[in-house]
Amino acid sequence: MKIFQNFDLKERNTLGLRANTKYYTEPESVEELKAILSDDSYNEIPKMVMGEGSNILFTGDYTGLIIHPSIKDIRITDEDADYIYLRAGAGVVWDKLVEFAVDRGWGGIENLSSIPGCVGAAPVQNIGAYGAEAKDTIFRVEYLTFEGLVDKTLSCEECRFGYRDSIFKRELKGRGVITYVTFRLSKIPAINAGYEDVKQAMKGVSEPTIFQVREAISSIRAKKLPDPAVVGNAGSFFKNPVVNKSLALQLKESYQDLKLFPAGENEYKLPAAWLIDKCGFKGSRTGNVGVHANQALVLLAYEGATGEELINLSKTIIKTVKERFNVDIEPEVNIC
Ligand SMILES: Cc1cc2nc3c(=O)[nH]c(=O)nc-3n(C[C@H](O)[C@H](O)[C@H](O)COP(=O)(O)OP(=O)(O)OC[C@H]3O[C@@H](n4cnc5c(N)ncnc54)[C@H](O)[C@@H]3O)c2cc1C
16 A cells, blocks of 8 residues: 655645645555554554544644544445444545435435535534534444554443543544444434524425435535635634623623523533624734635635644634633634
8 A cells, every 4th residue: 555755744734734644544444454563664653643634733743653544435334224334434524424414315414414524523522513413323433443443342332422522532632543333324314403594494394304304504614614715714613602690691782792601510501703793803814824704613724824823813802802701712623
């Protein structure tokens, strides 16, 4: 299998940032992955896994080996009267999996239509959109450790999913490769069209199908979000902050238009986009970086932008939000 040297990553990250990696490889099976990882040449160097690079910010060159799992098979492993168990390789393009499921009438991931990236990355931050999260359908995750090449299988509970969070962003961060994910999809799909935009798009449709939900969400996303092929971005740059009840209510009293979303006992999630917008950043540009005019959560990397410029802009935003609202926001994007 080919190991590329001094590999250019500019076309491999949706922010379009310039960076090289010392080594790069695309194993097509677990066996190929094991063969590389047991090669002594790569034992001592840093290793990193990368899917489509749609949630990664490179601040410079990478001095180790980047592994892009290219395991692309999709297979039914089990089924009963209600569910299909679908096992997909880490390298399957996420939206292809959604299309595959929706075309067959299997429900559960249609609200996650058109999210960029690979299947292997979906459990990492528990991707979510339009009232659904990957964790709602993930049945098990197969994972190969760098150390000792141990095959592990994690149940949904063991993945410890949270809002844009999982064990793969914590204890298992940088420790190995997700090779397969098995999803439990419903043969009798329940339509999840509660989100305002989706509700609007479905107006007049008496019994929407998952196909129509997928179509509506893809079209809403295409209108709202910038296309990385046109201007570099990584989707939402920041997570929505969760704050305690007393701060949330205090803010609500001062700002009637602030929406609060209950997030567990005595806590509320606040829309980071609203906070950033109120601080005046929406639609702004500094040098080669800026904030999207339609969605303040999305930072833009124009041609020639560097990771450092983006980090500086994000720090300015974080500081301004803290000073104005006493709320800490943090990046969702993985900074390397
Ligand atoms: C326009 C746009 C819109 C977006 N909208 C959404 C959205 O609505 N909801 C949402 O949740 N996200 C969204 N994102 C973020 C992104 O699409 C997701 O985080 C996606 O899952 C990243 O997939 P990827 O393959 O590009 O992963 P990468 O960006 O390549 O990697 C992300 C992280 O996962 C790790 N990783 C990747 N693959 C593996 C693996 N096989 N094993 C172990 N670790 C791995 C990487 O090391 C890295 O830490 C958006 C991004 C863009 C550009």
